[in-house]
Amino acid sequence: MGGSSPCASCKLLRRRCTKECIFAPYFPSDDPRKFAIVHKVFGASNVSKMLQELPIHQRGDAVSSLVYEANARVRDPVYGCVGAISYLQNQVTQLQMQLAVAQAEILSIQMQPEPSNNNTTLLPSQLLLDQDDNEKFLLLSTSSAENNNNYEFLPQYLSSFASSSSSSSNVFQDSEPLKRESFC
Amino acid sequence: MNSGRCAACKSQRRKCPSDCIFSPYFPANDPQRFACVHKIYGSSNVGKMLQEIPPNLREEAANTLYLEAKWRIEDPIYGCVGIISSLYKQIQNAEIELAKIQTQIAFYKLQTQQQVIEAEPNMEVLQSQSSNMEQFEVDNLFEWENPTIASWFN
Numbered sequence: 001m002g003g004s005s006p007c008a009s010c011k012l013l014r015r016r017c018t019k020e021c022i023f024a025p026y027f028p029s030d031d032p033r034k035f036a037i038v039h040k041v042f043g044a045s046n047v048s049k050m051l052q053e054l055p056i057h058q059r060g061d062a063v064s065s066l067v068y069e070a071n072a073r074v075r076d077p078v079y080g081c082v083g084a085i086s087y088l089q090n091q092v093t094q095l096q097m098q099l100a101v102a103q104a105e106i107l108s109i110q111m112q113p114e115p116s117n118n119n120t121t122l123l124p125s126q127l128l129l130d131q132d133d134n135e136k137f138l139l140l141s142t143s144s145a146e147n148n149n150n151y152e153f154l155p156q157y158l159s160s161f162a163s164s165s166s167s168s169s170n171v172f173q174d175s176e177p178l179k180r181e182s183f184c
Numbered sequence: 185m186n187s188g189r190c191a192a193c194k195s196q197r198r199k200c201p202s203d204c205i206f207s208p209y210f211p212a213n214d215p216q217r218f219a220c221v222h223k224i225y226g227s228s229n230v231g232k233m234l235q236e237i238p239p240n241l242r243e244e245a246a247n248t249l250y251l252e253a254k255w256r257i258e259d260p261i262y263g264c265v266g267i268i269s270s271l272y273k274q275i276q277n278a279e280i281e282l283a284k285i286q287t288q289i290a291f292y293k294l295q296t297q298q299q300v301i302e303a304e305p306n307m308e309v310l311q312s313q314s315s316n317m318e319q320f321e322v323d324n325l326f327e328w329e330n331p332t333i334a335s336w337f338n
Contacts, residue, residue, distance in 0.1 A: 042225055043225065046224060050256075054261065066263070081264045082264070089271060092275055092278065102286060
C-alpha cells in the first residue's frame, strides 16, 4: 500500500496522494490526460467540491460526464456541448417532420378506396392493421407529441445558437457519451 | 464608482477596470449568471477561456458556459450530458418509428400492386414478366409467420 503510485491528479498537482484522495478512484495514474483536461476546464478544486457533494456511488458517472464536457469544451471552446445539443435537436426536429409526413401518407393510403376485387384474401397481419390502425396512428401521434414536450425548454435557450450549429458539429464525432465512457 | 462594476468584479470584491474581460458578458444586473459559471468553472478559468477566444465570439462562449454551468447545477451527476443522451434516445426511437411506418407504407403499396395485377385479365403474363427478385420480396413480405415482421404490426 505504501508503495502505490499517486493518482493522476496528485501527480499533476504535485502533492501527496493519500488513501482518502477523492480523485484517486476516478483518475488513475495511467491516464494523465483525463485529469489534465478536467483540471483545465473546471479546475481541480471545483471538481473536488462537486464530487464531495455527491454520494460515492454517483461519483463515477459524474466524473465521466465532466470528462465528456471538458473534452467537448476543449475541442470547441466557443460552443462546447451546447453545439452538440443544438445539432442533435435539429436532427430530432427533422425526424419528427419526416414522421409526420410518413404518418400523413399512411393515413391517406388507408383512406383510399380499396380496389374492387372480392377475391382478395386478407392476411392476419392485414386484419390487425385494419382493426387497430387508427388507434396506432393516434398512439404514434401522441408519442411524437410527448417527445416534443420533453425538450420544450431547449429552443428558448438555443435560439441564438441555431444558426451556428453547423460549425459546432465537429464536437460530436464520438459515439453516444454514456456508452463511450465507462461508468464505475 | 462601485455602481459601475460588473457582476464578476462585484462578486470578487475588486475594482472593475475599463478593459475587464467579464464586464460585457456578466452585467451587474444579472448576478446569478456569473454565480453559476463561477461555481462550476471558477472565475479565473472563465477569464482564461474568454481570453483565448476572439472578441467577436466571446459573447457566444459566455452564453454557452453559462448554459452548461446552469445544467450542471441542475443535474450535478450528468449535467448537459444527460440532455445529449436523452436526445440520442429520441433520435433512435424516432428512426425506429419511421422505419416501421415506411415498411407499412411499402407493404400497403405492394399489396395494392398485387391486387391490381390479380384484377388484370392478363395477370399471368404480367406475373411472368416480373423479376424473380420482386417476386421474392413480395413472398417475403407476405411471410406473416416471420416473427420480426409480425411483431411490428402487433
